[in-house]
Amino acid sequence: MSKTLERFLLILLDFLLIHAAFILWAKWRWTMGFFAAKSPSMLLTQSLILYVFWLFLFLFYGLYHIWYTRSRVDEFLSVLKVVSIGIFLIFLVTSDAQKDIAHPLQSSRIMILMYWLFMMILVSAGRVGLRTLHRKLLERGIGRRKAFIVGWGQKAKELFDMVEKAPALGYDVVGFIHHDDAYEKRESYKQIPVRGPIRRLSEFIRRMHIQEVLIALPGRSIKRLEEVMAQCEGMPVGLKIVPDHYSMILGQVQTNQLYGFPLIEIFPQLMEPWEHVVKRGIDIVVSLLAFVVLLVLLLFWLPFIVAMQIKSPGPVFYSQERVGKNGKVFKIYKFRTMITDAEKQSGPVWATDEDPRIPGPGRIMRKYRIDEIPQIINILDGDMSIVGPRPERPHFVEILRREIPLYSRRLRISPGLTGWAQVKGDYDQTIDDVKKKLEFDLFYIENMSLRMDLKIMIHTVIVMLKGKGK
DSSP states (O other): OOHHHHHHHHHHHHHHHHHHHHHHHHHHHHHTTSSOOOOHHHHHHHHHHHHHHHHHHHHHTTTTSSGGGSOHHHHHHHHHHHHHHHHHHHHHHTOOHHHHHHOTTOHHHHHHHHHHHHHHHHHHHHHHHHHHHHHHHHHTTSSOEEEEEEOOSHHHHHHHHHHHHOGGGOEEEEEEEESOTTOOSOOEETTEEEEEEGGGHHHHHHHHTOOEEEEOOSSSOHHHHHHHHHHHTTSSOEEEEOGGGGGGGTSOOOEEEETTEEEEESSOOOOOHHHHHHHHHHHHHHHHHHHHHHHHTHHHHHHHHHHHHHHSOSOSEEEEEEEOGGGOEEEEEEEOOSOTTTTTTTOSOOOOTTOTTSOHHHHHHHHTTGGGGGGHHHHHHTSOEEESOOOBOHHHHHHHHHHSTTGGGGGGSOOEEEOHHHHHSOOOOSHHHHHHHHHHHHHHHHHOOHHHHHHHHHHHHHHHHHTOOO
């Protein structure tokens, strides 16, 4: 069963149970005499409106992401959290402050609590039941994903034994991939053969229709790990690694743990297709709104631009080549904050604290991120997003690709006006700074969602208001 079909069945089940919860609640309320019976068409309309509300919440809180990897307890707790948040929002929308304070246990409030109970019982029972059925099918060998274990030795064999003891994980290991490129012999473990070396991994994945790759490399095989990731880049496979190698990929990524079996997912699906559409829509709407707000605040930030011109005459705007998604080079726009031809003598260099090339007005513009305003144009053009890793210059990208393993993974998504590294890290001044910020960028890439984008945007506003820029 494909992930798409699994999600479809789950969404269909939620659709039926959310409607059932509302109809049963309405019937119970009418039976208790709280209001007269309404027409079926009116009840159906109300139920559909509520379903759209719940669907949005379930999507927003990730209840349809990597569904098959959660345990039944995790599933129940996730439903409990989201349904409780939804009921709290309904409380707020339908509240009457004076009545609620005077009569906190009035019948309408109790009715909403009963609706929460109906939702919790039906939706959680349905999801747990479906998960139980799914687990039973996996244990019987139905719906498992064909998998390779990359590595050969004690660690790989231990991983195979753990997978074999946990059939509900859904992995059907059909071969090992040897970590030595010179490997040519025929070997096997518990009748599972070694198919060949890592350099042939993508070939075997295509030929045998492999869906999951589990990595159990010996020791600190960083180069081998990079080779595996390169072989799997762009392939329709899930890529997971045993926790021993966590530090090799700079940490802070999604961890799946089912029945006490931990695996770290390296290439999770970044976003659902619908989320990409919504993300792009948010980029356009927020950019247009920001443009209007900035026009209103023109009298606030225009004096800094004028002061910059007095201190260092030259172009108001500054354009520079940056590397975007999939290595595409584009021109980024900023208000100029450095002296004209700042890098004429030095060549491309990062800005530093107390940089003599930045006059006083430029420092203020950087402090409050005013210089980034023109990038609204890049966002509307589609070269950038509101949230994503900051785009770097081609000169530095080539250096960083050589110096830092996995740096190119930042280029898998559109760069952003702001990002997790910007609200958590500092400006790039050295390679070490870039390495630290790469951890935050990889964390964002592995965990990106609309909810995380909203969180980053809120943090960015706080950073701007506090003047933490440099």
